[in-house]
Amino acid sequence: MSALPTPDFVVTGATVVSHDARRRQDIAVKDGKVVAVGDALAVDGVRSLDATGLLVLPGLVDVHVHLREPGMTEKEDFASGTRAAAAGGVTTVVDMPNTKPPVATAERFREKLELVRDKAFVDFGLYGMLDHDNAEEIGAMAELGAMGFKLFMGQTTGDNRCPNDAAIFRGLEAAAAADLVVGVHAENDHLLRMFGDRLRASGRKDPRAHLEGRPTFVEVEAVTRIITMATEARTKLHIHHLSTAAGLQRVVDLRAQGHRVTIETLVAHLFLDETAYDTYGNLVKLNPPIRPAADVAALWAGIDRGDVDVIATDHAPHTADEQAETDVWQAYGGFIGVETMLPLLLTAAARGRLTVEDIVRLCCYAPARRWSMSRKGQIAPGFDADFVLVDPAADHVLDAAALHSKHNVTPYAGWPLTGAVVATYLRGRLIFEKGEVIGSPTGRQVSPARDVESRG
Ligand SMILES: [Zn+2]
CATH class of the missing domain: 2.30.40.10 (Urease, subunit C, domain 1)
Incomplete structure (x- = not known):
């Protein structure tokens, strides 16, 4: 020896x-x-x-945070967001590209890296955007060290234009060529807008209208479409914040047919159900929405069975004023979470809902492996x-x-x-x-x- x-x-x-x-x-x-x-x-x-x-435990790897830099630093910035991560036992974050401006070109990627690199209290990866016309930028962002690419099939913070299917497929091909993960917000944008318009026209402004405007099949359809396309393009596909029982079942069915995909559930989708709209109002507006208890139970069952690969936070800060908005259509989606993930999951472990080993698998080991972080996620x-x-x-x-x-x-x-x-x-x-x-x-x-x- x-x-x-x-x-x-x-x-x-x-x-x-x-x-x-x-x-x-x-x-x-x-x-x-x-x-x-x-x-x-x-x-x-x-x-x-x-x-x-x-x-x-190994430091947690949160593959889904929005630290709001550049352009929205009134909500959060790289220093404050990574301080929160450190306090929450999260030592690696992967930051999303839907900033102002969005990180959709190599030039923007380089600018963001320069802007944030000296402010981070924990290690960080940066996602680029898979945009409506930027397939040719994907390889260049990969060379700058992009952790992967975020595809918004459905609209969320930043009001980014969602790519059509042809643009999505070109982006998937480019990401496959770079051998990087594409992480997807899987909701059908046209349907979201149509249901939202209907609810607005009927005069609804209450928090629950947000849930009604994003019905389950909107997620199931997008999940089915993106898995179908990613298999054809041979892309490493990850579905962020899968939120419904039916969406999870569709993933299980497609895996049984040979499709390969990893899926993530959010802490918020595990710890809150639709009664949260009555208690917290628009603070818990989230995309996809907080769901009925049956969906929450299905996600926990998916964790038990090993069907869920990753738990993340979707840490999505807004100002205190913004979080107090009472008109659901004016309210922003998301809230902070990077600091509370581990205490909440430890509480669930103390109550027997999962083990601490499960927490390590879902929040350290699996995300580090999926995103090929060769020195993260394990104590070895x-x-x-x-x-x-x-x-x-x-x-x-x-x-x-x-x-x-x-x-x-x-x-x-x-x-x-x-x-x-x-x-x-x-x-x-x-x-x-x-x-x-x-x-x-x-x-x-x-x-x-x-x-x-x-x-x-
Ligand atoms: Zn997000």
């Missing part, structure tokens, strides 16, 4: 949770990487960090020393005022929780502890590794 290099520090006494097991193990860290995981790694003269009684030799120390038994009440986003408006304020983030480490550096984000921004761009096989 060859001697290990002397580590910079060793985490001792913790229970290390992976995607399929938990063990009492020590973690040795050197130069920002894990160099060993095993028994009794403490060395005389080397700093040891006693984590007795805590769980250590050679991987980045990104981890989060968790007290799984900590009972607390969610204090919105203590959150780190620019506007801390959340439906989860005051929710009783079990399980809290104690500390977060990014490449071996302490970036969050006991409620405080520590130090200056040290986040780096993460790009897909070309040599890693992506699952799906």
